[in-house]
Amino acid sequence: MFQHRSSALRGFRQAVYTGFSTVAVTVAAVCLLSVAACGEAPRLNAGDAVVDDFGDTLRLAAAPSRVVSLNPVTTELLFALGAGDRLVGRTSWDLYPEAARAVADVGNGMGPNVEVVLGQRPDLVLLYASESNRLAIQQLRAAGVQTLTHRTDRIADLQRVIPVIAAALGVDSVGRLVADSVHASVESVRALPRPAEPARAYWHIWDAPIMTIGGGSYLSELLEVAGAANVFGDLEQPSPQVSLEEIARRDPDVLLAGPLAAERIRRTPGWRAVRAVREGRIVVIDTTIVGRPGVRMGEAARFLRLHIVDSIGRPR
Amino acid sequence: MKLHVWLALVLLLLVAVVLGVLGGPVPLAATEVWSALRGVGDATQLAIVQNLRLPRVALGVAVGAGLAASGTALQATLRNPLAEPYLLGVSGGAAAGAVAAVTLGLSSALLLPLFAFAGAVVAVVIVLLVARAVSGHADPRVLLMAGVVVGAFCTAVIMVALATAPENTVRGALWWMMGSLGDAQWRSLRWVALYVAIGIALLVWWSRDVDVLALGEDAAASLGLPVERVTRRIYLTASLLAAATVAGAGLIGFVGLIVPAIARALGARNTRQAVVAAALAGAALVVLADLAARTLLRPAELPLGAVTAIIGVPFFLWRLRSAR
Numbered sequence: 001m002f003q004h005r006s007s008a009l010r011g012f013r014q015a016v017y018t019g020f021s022t023v024a025v026t027v028a029a030v031c032l033l034s035v036a037a038c039g040e041a042p043r044l045n046a047g048d049a050v051v052d053d054f055g056d057t058l059r060l061a062a063a064p065s066r067v068v069s070l071n072p073v074t075t076e077l078l079f080a081l082g083a084g085d086r087l088v089g090r091t092s093w094d095l096y097p098e099a100a101r102a103v104a105d106v107g108n109g110m111g112p113n114v115e116v117v118l119g120q121r122p123d124l125v126l127l128y129a130s131e132s133n134r135l136a137i138q139q140l141r142a143a144g145v146q147t148l149t150h151r152t153d154r155i156a157d158l159q160r161v162i163p164v165i166a167a168a169l170g171v172d173s174v175g176r177l178v179a180d181s182v183h184a185s186v187e188s189v190r191a192l193p194r195p196a197e198p199a200r201a202y203w204h205i206w207d208a209p210i211m212t213i214g215g216g217s218y219l220s221e222l223l224e225v226a227g228a229a230n231v232f233g234d235l236e237q238p239s240p241q242v243s244l245e246e247i248a249r250r251d252p253d254v255l256l257a258g259p260l261a262a263e264r265i266r267r268t269p270g271w272r273a274v275r276a277v278r279e280g281r282i283v284v285i286d287t288t289i290v291g292r293p294g295v296r297m298g299e300a301a302r303f304l305r306l307h308i309v310d311s312i313g314r315p316r
Numbered sequence: 317m318k319l320h321v322w323l324a325l326v327l328l329l330l331v332a333v334v335l336g337v338l339g340g341p342v343p344l345a346a347t348e349v350w351s352a353l354r355g356v357g358d359a360t361q362l363a364i365v366q367n368l369r370l371p372r373v374a375l376g377v378a379v380g381a382g383l384a385a386s387g388t389a390l391q392a393t394l395r396n397p398l399a400e401p402y403l404l405g406v407s408g409g410a411a412a413g414a415v416a417a418v419t420l421g422l423s424s425a426l427l428l429p430l431f432a433f434a435g436a437v438v439a440v441v442i443v444l445l446v447a448r449a450v451s452g453h454a455d456p457r458v459l460l461m462a463g464v465v466v467g468a469f470c471t472a473v474i475m476v477a478l479a480t481a482p483e484n485t486v487r488g489a490l491w492w493m494m495g496s497l498g499d500a501q502w503r504s505l506r507w508v509a510l511y512v513a514i515g516i517a518l519l520v521w522w523s524r525d526v527d528v529l530a531l532g533e534d535a536a537a538s539l540g541l542p543v544e545r546v547t548r549r550i551y552l553t554a555s556l557l558a559a560a561t562v563a564g565a566g567l568i569g570f571v572g573l574i575v576p577a578i579a580r581a582l583g584a585r586n587t588r589q590a591v592v593a594a595a596l597a598g599a600a601l602v603v604l605a606d607l608a609a610r611t612l613l614r615p616a617e618l619p620l621g622a623v624t625a626i627i628g629v630p631f632f633l634w635r636l637r638s639a640r
Contacts, residue, residue, distance in 0.1 A: 206488070207488070208488055208491050208492060208496070208498065208499065209491050209496075209498070209616075209617060210498075210617075232615075235615075240615075240616065241616040241617065242615040242616060243341045243498075243610055243614070243615055243616070243617045244368060244498070245340050245341045245342045245364055245368055245369075245610070246341045246342065246614065246615035248342065248360050248363065248364055248368075249341070249342040249360075251360065268501065269367050269501055269502065269503075270363075270367050270368050270371075270500075270501060272363050272367055273360060273363035273364045273367055273368050274360075274363075275359065275360055278359060278363075
């Protein structure tokens with residue numbers, strides 16, 4: 001399960017994705033407040049107009065047959081919707097499911113090389129809604145290719161994104177099924193008995209500079225779902241930079257890190273300032289599952305519940 | 317230099333070291349720090365003082381002393397007050413080496429400094445070869461020009477590497493290039509300290525030759541000094557000294573530029589005094605700048621290279637104005 005050699009890097013990449021998201025935080029917050037609106041997918045029909053997170057309009061016509069996805073979250077979603085066979089391009093980071101690996105790699109997904117994307121002759125391109133993608137979106141549209149741009153930064157975002165993409169692909173009913181099952185799997189973890197005091201976790205994203213997750217991030221939300229708390233939850237940025245000394249002071253019960261980073265933390269003497277490291281409480285995570293607010297986030301929440309709350313709890 | 321100036325420099329360094337160990341993002345009382353130094357206290361406090369702050373301050377002393385001494389020797393030998401490792405391609409070579417390590421996926425704490433050092437050595441050797449090919453001997457002006465050009469080439473190599481690398485890699489490399497003492501560990505510190513000690517000792521040992529060089533090449537040659545060999549020897553030693561500090565802590569600019577100016581302003585009468593005075597002042601400056609870097613924006617850390625530049629540039633401009 002934890003064999004991906006560069007999953008720590010991909011985890012960081014997700015943090016970068018998350019970093020672009022100040023506006024999305026507001027969108028997600030509004031969504032969270034109106035659970036009903038998010039829980040029930042809007043119904044879309046052929047001829048309807050779909051508006052994406054950049055305010056661009058896509059008029060649903062014939063379902064696209066050649067899709068390029070420049071966001072790991074939408075790549076996984078495409079396969080979950082049963083439309084994986086329409087995928088003709090993905091980013092270097094999209095390695096799940098297995099079938100996605102066979103699809104052409106068109107680059108790292110942020111500020112993409114438009115010519116390479118067009119070379120795949122797509123009729124729809126899915127992108128992450130970051131400023132670095134704006135120029136590419138204009139160029140793709142000018143070339144007559146439809147685009148859908150979404151911020152996928154928070155748990156609630158997926159409930160907003162799934163119906164739009166499912167509608168664009170002409171698989172609305174499957175979309176509702178997928179959205180419901182993702183929602184249900186996350187809520188099933190949230191519904192488990194809560195510990196009286198949540199385990200306090202430090203989530204390691206990057207070594208130099210040391211970066212963690214702040215309160216405004218999907219991973220922080222996921223910790224709450226699992227019944228744990230983020231020791232840096234009071235910081236507003238999605239991926240703030242912190243000092244080792246400050247981590248030691250906040251004294252988390254457990255550290256979460258990708259396999260390579262966990263090894264570095266164990267080896268580096270300075271990290272012994274953190275009690276959880278001295279006492280060996282490091283949980284190695286597969287950042288390709290736990291790091292992405294995608295269709296597998298129920299699985300991610302269950303993993304955290306099992307490895308933080310059920311096995312470590314609150315050892316004080 | 318007068319005795320009280322020396323005492324003041326030593327005292328300044330001591331104060332900087334004490335402040336560096338006392339201060340940090342986590343407030344610890346002086347008594348707690350003192351107990352931790354003697355091995356008494358809870359494990360977290362012990363680790364913060366012994367594994368985080370002490371190696372950081374020690375690395376700051378080594379890096380600051382090394383950069384300042386190197387800058388002083390380079391300025392004296394090349395007879396140009398602007399000469400410093402940054403300008404001469406040494407830092408550029410080290411940065412290119414480090415970026416190469418990162419893009420090859422070899423960015424471990426052990427390999428990154430080795431690649432940086434190798435990059436710096438390659439850059440210095442190329443500068444020396446170019447200088448020899450152009451002028452037939454180690455002409456200071458040609459050395460400077462070759463250094464600038466090789467530095468520019470290294471920047472281009474870095475840009476190519478970063479343009480084709482994924483942004484996570486870029487971030488790690490950029491952070492490293494901004495300079496930081498955050499990776500200080502006793503194990504890696506040992507060889508940086510050894511290198512700096514040997515480098516400064518050699519520069520002090522040869523400083524008499526530099527003083528003779530300062531009389532002008534012809535005068536020095538007529539006094540029996542092998543001008544070319546001396547220039548090359550000191551250039552190489554000072555560059556390798558700077559390369560070791562860059563390998564230990566990334567790129568920390570302006571220390572090698574402004575501290576030698578301070579040493580001269582304090583009244584250093586010859587190269588030997590200037591090198592030693594600059595080493596003391598440079599060590600104090602880097603330790604204090606690092607203290608600022610890790611406390612000003614708590615819980616985040618500022619890049620040390622940015623702090624030294626923010627202190628260094630206005631100071632340098634002010635010096636330029638008063639020198640007019």
